[in-house]
Amino acid sequence: MEKFNRSALQRPANYFKEQGLKLTGGGEWKNALCPFHDDSKPSLRVRLDTGSFKCMACGAHGGDVLAFHMQRHGLSFKQAAKDLGAWEAA
Numbered sequence: 001m002e003k004f005n006r007s008a009l010q011r012p013a014n015y016f017k018e019q020g021l022k023l024t025g026g027g028e029w030k031n032a033l034c035p036f037h038d039d040s041k042p043s044l045r046v047r048l049d050t051g052s053f054k055c056m057a058c059g060a061h062g063g064d065v066l067a068f069h070m071q072r073h074g075l076s077f078k079q080a081a082k083d084l085g086a087w088e089a090a
């Protein structure tokens with residue numbers, strides 16, 4: 001039985017850093033250059049507790065690092081989960 005193991009996902013702070021995002025700002029929502037459009041000022045807001053992200057310019061958004069990974073790399077849910085080491089095939 002295959003399944004998605006959410007607890008195996010990286011912590012959002014590590015994940016976003018690994019994806020090359022430079023996070024700034026001191027509040028709940030950090031700012032970063034948006035990788036989903038040609039961004040010249042930090043339009044992307046991300047939360048490090050949940051991995052939620054939302055771009056104020058292009059509208060890209062999602063609720064966790066898995067959603068970010070799917071959109072950024074054009075992957076299906078399963079492919080993204082595998083890529084992030086969060087897919088268990090038992």
Ligand SMILES: [Zn+2]
Pocket residue numbers: 034035036037039043044055056057058059060
């Ligand atoms: Zn954007």
